[in-house]
Amino acid sequence: MLWAALLVLSASVTLLRDDVNVVPAGEWRYEKFTITDKLPTDVDCTFKVDDPGRARVELVTADNLQALLKGREHESIATSTSGTLHQEIGVPGEFAVVIVNLDEKRAARVAMRITLDTSGKSMIKARYLSPERRLVVILFSCIGFLLIVGWSARQLLIGMSR
Secondary structure: OHHHHHHHHHHOEEEEEEEEEEEOOOOEEEEEEEEOOOOOEEEEEEEEEOOOOOEEEEEEEHHHHHHHHOOOOOOOOEEEOOOEEEEEEOOOEEEEEEEEEOOOOOOEEEEEEEEEEOOOOOOOOOOOOOHHHHHHHHHHHHHHHHHHHHHHHHHHHHHHHO
C-alpha cells in the first residue's frame, strides 16, 4: 500500500534538469518547458553557484523569453538569488527557467535541479481570512481584552477598599 502511494506521488513529479551549467560572464542560459493540462503545477528550482560567482534565476513566460532573446525588456513571474525558487502555475502554456550570470568578468558554474510537481502536495498552502473576518476577529479580541482589564481593575479596587 505504501509503495503504491509512493509510486503515484513520484509519477506526479517530473525532473526537467539536474546538472551543472557554465554560464559565461554577463550572459544567460534557459530551460524551456510546457505545462498542458495538469494544473496547478508547482515549479521547484534549487540552485547553487560555485564561488566566486553570482547568479539569478528567473521564471518567465514564452513571450517574455522571446523578448529576452531579442534583447528587449522582459518581466519575470518569479526571481531568486537565494538558491531556491518555487512558484505555482495555474494556467497552461510555455515557460522557461532562466539562469543569469550577474558577474561581468567571470563565468559562473551553477548546479541546478528543476522539477514540476502536479500532485498539489509539494507545499502547504497558506490560507488567510478575508478582510471582513479579520476585522471581526480584531474587534472581538479588543473587546475581550477590555472586558478582562475592566474586570481585573474592578476586583483590585474591591480588594483595596477592604
